[in-house]
Amino acid sequence: MDKFKSVSSLLIGVIILLVSGSVQLRSIHLASIEEPAPTSIKRGDPETLSRPGPENVTRFQLPNVEPLSVEAEYKLTRSRGSSRLVKVLYTPGQMRWEEYEPGQREPSLIKIFSNNVRSTYLPTSNYLEIYDWEPIDSRVKTQERGIGEILLMPAAVGTPFASPPALHEALQSGALVCGGEEQIAGRIASILETTEKSNLPPYRLWYDKETLFLLKSEEYQTNFKHLRTSLECTRVRYGVPLKADRFSIGLWTKLALSVWPT
DSSP: OHHHHHHHHHHHHHHHHHHHHHHHHHHHHHHHTSOOOOOOOOOSOTTTOOOOOOOOGGGSOOOOOOOOOEEEEEEEEETTSOEEEEEEEEETTEEEEEEEOTTOSSOSEEEEEETTEEEEEETTTTEEEEEEOOOOOTTOOHHHHOHHHHHTOHHHHSOSBOOHHHHHHHHHHTSEEEEEEEEETTEEEEEEEEOGGGTSOOEEEEEETTTOBEEEEEEEEETTEEEEEEEEEEEEEESOOOOGGGGOOTTHHHHHHHHSOO
């Protein structure tokens, strides 16, 4: 009987070892396929800037917020080295975009998005363009408007905020990858990059982690080398009261009639 108990104990011990061994091997196997930790992007020369590593879409916490009224200033720099001051006023459904030449107090270009109309006015030449415009809200998806239109060009589409559903789609499809955080204009920004799947030029984007306001964007020629255009926010204020007349065409209607007579 004692001999039988010893054999039984030995068999039970072997089974326990085998079970624990398989559990250990399974744990190692699962750990081996986990994604690497995200790489924080480093500031420096754009040509030597290390690209952020890919990050799972679930790790990018999309804030569930509606766009706020905003007053902001940017520095717009092109590859030639020339730079402009950009002033932006935004309230949901309306935006005013002004560009200033260095040392000038009056804007050289004004864009107003309001009442389903986009107006572009050049004060020095008294030139005006008017186009139909459809506002982009925070619920729009990339399938409806396109990733480039939603995420990259506030001066073209009339909003400096990204759409959470559009961002989620782009991250899930691999059109965007995440990498690190950085402080821009006193705000913590999440950094995103376009990939070949986006069918867009190389872009690096900095969005306010709490509001998805575009704090900075960089456009490159190829492989994130040779910076073409940089737009960086230097000052931003949320929730500011904005008067309706800042988004009004006003006397421009008369100018439009003189440009395109009915």
